[in-house]
Amino acid sequence: MKVVKFGGSSVASGNQIKKITGIITSDEKRRVIVVSAPGKRSSDDVKVTDLLIQLGDSLQIGVDHEEAYRQVISRFEEIVLDLNLDESVLREVQRKIDDSIALIRSEDPTGIDALKACGEDGSALVVSAYLQTLGHEGTYVNPKEAGILVKDQPGGALVLEESFERLYKLRERQGTLVIPGFFGFTEEDQLVTFSRGGSDITGSIVAAGVKADLYENFTDVDSVFCVNPMYVENPRPLTSLTYREMRELSYAGFGVFHDEALIPAFKEKIPVCIKNTNNPTAPGTMIVAELPEREEHVVGIASDEGFLNLYVSKYLMNREIGFGRRLLQILEDEGVSFEHAPSGIDDMSVIIREHHLPKDKEEIVLQRINDELQVDMVLIERDMAMIMIVGEGMNQTIGIASSATSAFQEAGVNIEMINQGSSEVSMMFGVKSEGLGPAVQALYKVFFGEK
Numbered sequence: 154m155k156v157v158k159f160g161g162s163s164v165a166s167g168n169q170i171k172k173i174t175g176i177i178t179s180d181e182k183r184r185v186i187v188v189s190a191p192g193k194r195s196s197d198d199v200k201v202t203d204l205l206i207q208l209g210d211s212l213q214i215g216v217d218h219e220e221a222y223r224q225v226i227s228r229f230e231e232i233v234l235d236l237n238l239d240e241s242v243l244r245e246v247q248r249k250i251d252d253s254i255a256l257i258r259s260e261d262p263t264g265i266d267a268l269k270a271c272g273e274d275g276s277a278l279v280v281s282a283y284l285q286t287l288g289h290e291g292t293y294v295n296p297k298e299a300g301i302l303v304k305d306q307p308g309g310a311l312v313l314e315e316s317f318e319r320l321y322k323l324r325e326r327q328g329t330l331v332i333p334g335f336f337g338f339t340e341e342d343q344l345v346t347f348s349r350g351g352s353d354i355t356g357s358i359v360a361a362g363v364k365a366d367l368y369e370n371f372t373d374v375d376s377v378f379c380v381n382p383m384y385v386e387n388p389r390p391l392t393s394l395t396y397r398e399m400r401e402l403s404y405a406g407f408g409v410f411h412d413e414a415l416i417p418a419f420k421e422k423i424p425v426c427i428k429n430t431n432n433p434t435a436p437g438t439m440i441v442a443e444l445p446e447r448e449e450h451v452v453g454i455a456s457d458e459g460f461l462n463l464y465v466s467k468y469l470m471n472r473e474i475g476f477g478r479r480l481l482q483i484l485e486d487e488g489v490s491f492e493h494a495p496s497g498i499d500d501m502s503v504i505i506r507e508h509h510l511p512k513d514k515e516e517i518v519l520q521r522i523n524d525e526l527q528v529d530m531v532l533i534e535r536d537m538a539m540i541m542i543v544g545e546g547m548n549q550t551i552g553i554a555s556s557a558t559s560a561f562q563e564a565g566v567n568i569e570m571i572n573q574g575s576s577e578v579s580m581m582f583g584v585k586s587e588g589l590g591p592a593v594q595a596l597y598k599v600f601f602g603e604k
């Protein structure tokens with residue numbers, strides 16, 4: 154049995170849905186389908202999830218929401234018309250949106266997530282209905298009915314262990330099951346969404362639950378490339394990666410697959426294949442537990458912007474027991490999560506995603522560090538970007554760091570931070586955001602250019 158997830162670009166229009174139903178019906182092992190909300194039809198389009206968030210925000214602050222509502226409905230209307238589906242499908246999608254709006258109006262705290270989930274829910278209703286018109290037994294299965302139980306966490310649900318046993322029962326069901334991605338239900342029966350891009354997580358949870366032979370993740374590129382195609386034209390495609398490599402690469406900016414999505418598949422050792430809806434015969438990228446040793450030790454270069462460096466220095470910091478803990482405690486007290494904390498003898502840097510430490514919190518954090526830790530210096534450097542080079546066995550190979558630093562030198566980009574860290578498969582560099590593009594291009598040339 155295969156679990157197949159189709160991303161937003163694969164369900165963005167009636168035409169795309171025709172392609173995915175072709176993919177589904179061409180292989181009888183494709184029995185469980187997970188769908189995202191309709192995504193962008195072109196680069197300047199807006200994803201339905203973003204429209205729903207805009208609609209929810211307008212309702213909450215009491216400004217005009219008619220335009221966002223009209224746009225969401227018209228996206229689904231266009232798809233239903235293109236597929237010649239019965240009007241009742243559109244009415245059902247609209248009813249669920251209206252019910253969620255009523256929840257928000259009554260100040261029910263679950264309303265926003267319920268509304269955000271309407272994009273994937275609508276896609277699942279449409280895809281199952283279209284499969285039926287093709288004479289295929291397609292059934293909409295709500296995540297609650299499927300057994301996706303989650304814990305509510307700010308910014309994103311977390312799956313509960315009980316889900317997997319419940320999901321296994323889906324194996325007994327007949328036909329093709331179409332499950333909306335991106336959300337689950339708490340034990341108190343509340344709908345909660347995963348973090349953005351979370352339909353990949355649903356797919357992985359379902360694949361682990363039903364113990365699938367393969368988790369196929371269909372998107373709009375032929376494979377995972379060794380670098381984000383935004384920075385390098387025609388980058389080298391990757392035919393295979395290990396779970397550890399993909400986890401690091403997606404954490405550090407490979408937007409093609411959610412970084413939290415690998416864990417459920419990895420625990421059950423289910424291979425993942427990233428494929429292209431627009432070119433389904435291309436082999437795609439396989440992600441597996443282990444691979445034979447490869448010639449290249451660096452397999453990918455990932456990068457992401459929007460970080461800050463909280464730099465603290467204090468003479469004899471190394472002798473002060475508990476300094477690091479107290480610094481991180483201040484961040485914990487203020488509800489700020491951090492990404493990395495490389496340290497020196499008298500200094501420590503804490504790398505934080507900028508949106509986790511907004512300007513209003515910054516003042517309090519700096520004040521507390523000065524008052525409670527009596528540091529010599531504390532400063533915050535914003536506009537930082539992180540670049541990560543990834544590959545199994547990389548850290549046992551002599552010369553990788555030197556090749557990488559030569560690339561930064563060639564690009565004329567100053568390295569603000571290096572973290573070889575505890576991960577055995579990656580090395581991370583912090584640079585100012587303006588140096589990101591040139592640095593990534595120079596690294597690509599060093600590790601993947603013509604030899």
Ligand SMILES: Nc1ncnc2c1ncn2[C@@H]1O[C@H](COP(=O)(O)OP(=O)(O)O)[C@@H](O)[C@H]1O
Pocket residue numbers: 159160161162163189192350371372373374376377378379380381382383406407408409410
């Ligand atoms: N290293 C990479 N390899 C392939 N695609 C990447 C990479 N980094 C970023 N991307 C981007 O990820 C996009 C696919 O992810 P996403 O937009 O979430 O698709 P979907 O709509 O299928 O969910 C690609 O179009 C590509 O621009």
Ligand SMILES: N[C@@H](CC(=O)OP(=O)(O)O)C(=O)O
Pocket residue numbers: 159160161162189190192200202203272334335348349350351352353
């Ligand atoms: N629709 C949700 C969840 C998701 O996974 O979408 P996509 O498959 O388009 O990345 C979002 O935009 O966050």
